[in-house]
Amino acid sequence: MLNSCMRWFLRFLVSLLAIIVHPLTYLINIKRNKKCPPPTNPLLFKSATTLAMMIRNKQITSEEVVSAYIERCKEVNPYLNAIVEPRYDMAIKEARCIDKMIASNERSNEDLAKEYPLLGIPMTVKESIAVEGMSNDCGTVFPYRMPAKKDADIVRRARAAGAIPIAVTNTPQLCMNWETYNNVSGLTMNPYDQKRTTGGSSGGEAALIASAASIIGVGSDIAGSLRLPPMFNGIFGHKPTPKLLSIEGHVPDCLDPEFDEYFALGPITRYAEDLPLLLKVLRQPTGPDVPLDKPVDLTRLKFYYMEGDGSNVTDKIGSDVKQALEKAKAYITATYNVEVKELNIANIEHMWEISVRVLFNIQHVRNIYTDPEKRDQLISVWPEVLKKMIGMSDHNFTCVAYGPIKKFFDALPKNYYKKLLKVFDGIKSEFNEALSDDAVLLFPAFPYPAHLHYRIFYKFLNCGYLTIFNALGLPATACPLGLTNKGLPVGIQIVANKCNDHLTLAVAKEFEKAFGGWTPPNKDLFNSIKTA
Ligand SMILES: *[C@@H]1O[C@H](CO)[C@@H](O)[C@H](O)[C@H]1NC(C)=O
Numbered sequence: 001m002l003n004s005c006m007r008w009f010l011r012f013l014v015s016l017l018a019i020i021v022h023p024l025t026y027l028i029n030i031k032r033n034k035k036c037p038p039p040t041n042p043l044l045f046k047s048a049t050t051l052a053m054m055i056r057n058k059q060i061t062s063e064e065v066v067s068a069y070i071e072r073c074k075e076v077n078p079y080l081n082a083i084v085e086p087r088y089d090m091a092i093k094e095a096r097c098i099d100k101m102i103a104s105n106e107r108s109n110e111d112l113a114k115e116y117p118l119l120g121i122p123m124t125v126k127e128s129i130a131v132e133g134m135s136n137d138c139g140t141v142f143p144y145r146m147p148a149k150k151d152a153d154i155v156r157r158a159r160a161a162g163a164i165p166i167a168v169t170n171t172p173q174l175c176m177n178w179e180t181y182n183n184v185s186g187l188t189m190n191p192y193d194q195k196r197t198t199g200g201s202s203g204g205e206a207a208l209i210a211s212a213a214s215i216i217g218v219g220s221d222i223a224g225s226l227r228l229p230p231m232f233n234g235i236f237g238h239k240p241t242p243k244l245l246s247i248e249g250h251v252p253d254c255l256d257p258e259f260d261e262y263f264a265l266g267p268i269t270r271y272a273e274d275l276p277l278l279l280k281v282l283r284q285p286t287g288p289d290v291p292l293d294k295p296v297d298l299t300r301l302k303f304y305y306m307e308g309d310g311s312n313v314t315d316k317i318g319s320d321v322k323q324a325l326e327k328a329k330a331y332i333t334a335t336y337n338v339e340v341k342e343l344n345i346a347n348i349e350h351m352w353e354i355s356v357r358v359l360f361n362i363q364h365v366r367n368i369y370t371d372p373e374k375r376d377q378l379i380s381v382w383p384e385v386l387k388k389m390i391g392m393s394d395h396n397f398t399c400v401a402y403g404p405i406k407k408f409f410d411a412l413p414k415n416y417y418k419k420l421l422k423v424f425d426g427i428k429s430e431f432n433e434a435l436s437d438d439a440v441l442l443f444p445a446f447p448y449p450a451h452l453h454y455r456i457f458y459k460f461l462n463c464g465y466l467t468i469f470n471a472l473g474l475p476a477t478a479c480p481l482g483l484t485n486k487g488l489p490v491g492i493q494i495v496a497n498k499c500n501d502h503l504t505l506a507v508a509k510e511f512e513k514a515f516g517g518w519t520p521p522n523k524d525l526f527n528s529i530k531t532a
C-alpha cells in the first residue's frame, strides 16, 4: 500500500509544481477579464420541464424557445469559447416542424407528454458524444474532419423524445483532463470569472448551461467529468448507476468490456427537476432497475457525511467547501430532525490509490498511442514524448503523459494489485452496508471552488474526491449550494448506493429549494447597470 514515504513524495512533487505553476498562472491569465453579461430574457429562467409543458400547451412555440437559446449562445460564446460547432439553422428548422405538429392538434397533451417528454426543447451535447453530422474529434488535431456518422444512443433517445441539439461543446483533448482546452477549439472559460477554469472534461457543457445559453445537456464521466464542471459552474450534474445509460457513441471508446462499470454518460442541467426527466428519457431498456419515479420520503432517509478520503494525498477541504458542507448538514438537521453522521469506513485512506489503480487498469481506452490497425495495441510512446519535450507535438500534455503513466502502472507487480483489490472489496461492502437503500452521503466534489486556468497541474491529486465514486460505481449528483464571498459557485456531491439514483436526485431538489440552486453569473453587474 502507498506508505507514508510515497504519500510524502507525492505531496512534495505537487508542492514543487505549485512553486512554478502558481505564480505563472497569474501572468498567463492576466488579460482574461471580460465579464460575461447576465441573462435577461425571462424564457431563459424556466426549467426544461416547465418549457416542455408550455410548448405542449401552446403557450409558447418551440421556435421561440430555440431562438432565445441560440441568441444567448451567440451573446456569451465570445466570453466563454464553449461551443465547438453550432447547429443553429437545422435547430430552427426542426423547431418549426415540431410547432406544426403541435398546431395540427392530432394528439392530446397527455399523449404528447408521454410520447415526447422533451418536445421542442433545445439541448447541447458534449462534443465527445456523437451527434450526426457534427464534429466528434474530442479536441484532437486531424488533417481531415470526421463528423459523426450517426447519433450516439443517448442522443438518439433525446431526439426521439423531441429534443433539438443546438450545438456541440468543448472538451479537453480525448477528455483526459480536469480543465477544458485543446488545440482544435482552444480554452473554455468560466462564466463567473474568465480567468478561471470551467473544470473538465464536460467543461463546455457546464459553461453554457451556467451562463443560461443552454437548458439541458449531456456529458460523460470517467474521473469526475459530470461532477467537477457542474461544481465549478454552480449547476447540477449526475453520474448515474453504471449501465443505466448506454455509453455507445462516445469518443474515446474502449474495448474493455468492464469499461461501463466505471465510465458513464449522464445529464447536466440548470434545474434539479430536469435531471430525472432526462434520465427517464435517456436510460436504456436493458439497464439496471433504478426506480426513478419512486417517491422519496426525505424524513425516512439516513444522512451521512465525509470531508474526504483521509488519504493525506488529497488536500483537505478549504473554508468555502467546508462552509457549504456545514450549511447542508445544518439544514438537514434543522428540517428533518436527524443527525448527519460522519461515515467511517475502514481503510478508506487507501481509496485514493485504489481508484487511480483501478481506472488505469482499464485496458484499450482509445488514446493517442492506439495503433490505428490493431485497436488492442499501442504504438511506441517515446517518440511522442520526445516531440512534446521539444515542443513539436500536436497533442496536449495530459494525453502525451497517459502513455508513460499507463506503462508504469502496467509494470507494477500483479500481486500487489491483488492485495489492493482485497482491501477494495472490504471498502465496497462497508459502503454497501452503510448506504443500503435508505441513505445518502454528502461528500465534497473538490476541496476548492474553480481555480485559475492551468492550476490543475499542481491540484490534480485532488481527483481522489471524484474518482472514488467511479471506482465504487456509485451514483453521485453534483449539487450547487450558492456562491462564495468572491462570487464563485460552490457545491457538493450527493452519493447513494447503486440503483438509488432517485435518492440523490430528491436530496438535490431539496437543497435547490433551500439554497436557491443556480445563481446567474454576474447578476450584480446587471443590477448596477439597471440602477445606474
Ligand atoms: C494549435 O497548435 C499550433 C501549433 O502548436 C498553434 O499554432 C495553434 O495556434 C494551436 N491552435 C489552438 C487553437 O490552440
Ligand SMILES: *[C@@H]1O[C@H](CO)[C@@H](O)[C@H](O)[C@H]1NC(C)=O
Pocket (backbone or CB within 6 Å): 004, 007, 310, 311, 312, 349
Ligand atoms: C495522515 O496524517 C495524519 C497526521 O499527520 C496521520 O496521523 C495519519 O496517520 C496519516 N494517514 C495516512 C494514511 O498516512
Ligand SMILES: *[C@@H]1O[C@H](CO)[C@@H](O)[C@H](O)[C@H]1NC(C)=O
Pocket (backbone or CB within 6 Å): 181, 182, 183, 393, 394, 395, 396, 397
Ligand atoms: C495543447 O496542445 C497544443 C498543441 O501542442 C498547444 O498549441 C496548446 O498550447 C496546448 N495547450 C496547453 C495548455 O498545453
